[in-house]
Amino acid sequence: MTLLETLPPGTPAPATAVAAPRPPRQVEIYDFRRPTTLPREHSRALELAFETFARQWGTQLTAKVRVLSQVTCEQLQVLTYDEFAASLPATTAMVLCGIEGTTPKAVIQFPTSAALSWVSHMLGGTRPATVRERTFTPIEQALVRRLMEDALDDLRYSFGNLLVAQIVVGGFQYNSQFAQAAQKSDLMIVASFDIRVGERSAAGTVAIPAEVLLPQLGESESAVDPAEVRRLLGGQLASVPVDVALRLAPAAVLPSIVLDLAVGDVLPLPHPQSRPLAITVDGQVVGRAAVGSAGSRLAGIVVSTSLTGAEEGTS
Structure with a gap:
């Protein structure tokens, strides 16, 4: 008996359920040749620091730009400087920040067009026109520098004992491929942000040399002995199910034979x-x-x- 047969007379038939489309799967590439991942407790400590910085930076932008602003930390990664620079747009604003006692520099990056809209609000604009990516004039650079100095104050406050070295705003760069903030192989702690000022949203990043932050994080309590890594990986791979098949020797046939195949035809196989x-x-x-x-x-x-x-x- 079907569901329709059990319904009282006059009852409308139920609507056919339509399965919702599955969201696309997010695949993250992992390079086994460079397993630069942070221990969970280190990653969580840095995430909390960057989330605090995001809230402080949003409050600071609201006060300086005089437009409701919000900054959200979206992702934390460990990248080489070469990988970080390659992930940035060719033309963008990069504020290079010198760190006391360290050769690599920290980087605060955001689109120049977004910064120009911030400057427009600071100068009294209410609905700034869309501007193209370009370099800053001396006045615009001075205003953006002031915003970045306030952002560094928020960064030092948010990181507390994790950022003990003095950090100051240095120069500006507008080409991500030519900015020499660090050596290509230097590891950077890179946090990605969504910066919303008024109705305009822009993506920004803050990259800090790993050698500046990692010593303050201490040793990981859950660090795995390198000698155990291969054994654990082998044990995991051994438990993954695989498809096993029995195969006859293949036979070579002409395309004309394949096209003319019909039910009942016999194909001889060269397998004794x-x-x-x-x-x-x-x-x-x-x-x-x-x-x-x-x-x-x-x-x-x-x-x-x-x-x-x-x-x-x-x-």
Whole structure:
């Protein structure tokens, strides 16, 4: 009996449920050659510091720009300086901040067009026109420098004991490929932000050399012994299910034969009855098996393992 047969007479049929489309899966590439990941407790401490900085920076922008502003920390990453610079737009505002006792510089980055709209609000504009990416004039640079000095005050307050070295605003750069804030291989702690000033939203980043912050974080309590990494990885891979198949020797046929195939046709296979089948995993031959049975089901009886491609062709 169906659902419709159990409904009282006159009851409208229920609407057919439509499955909601699944959101696209977010895939993050992990480079095993450079496992620059932070321990969980270190990552959480830095996230809290950057989230505090975001709130302070938003409050500071609201006071200086005189427009309701909000800054949100969206992502925390560990990147080499080369990777960080490559992720930025070709033309953008990069404020290079010198750090006492350290050669690499911290970087505060944001679109120049967004900064120009901030300056317009500071000078009394209410609805600034859309501007293109360009360098700052001396007056605009002086106003943006003042905003960045206030932002660094918020950064020092938010990080507390994590940022003990003195940090000051240095120069401005407008080409991410030519800005030399650090060596290409230097690790940077990079936080991404959404900066909303009035109705305008812009993406910004703050990058701080890892050597400035990591010593204050101390040793990780959950650090894994490097000797255990391979064993743990091998144990995890051994528990991942894989598809195993038994394969006959392939037969070469002409395209005309394939196009003319019909029900009842017979394709001869060059596989002798006495020859075991190939055991394959993801197309790779890992052994040989004879056809057998397990109760009422077909089964493969393994007769050899670890065959190479050359052995497959000659066996």
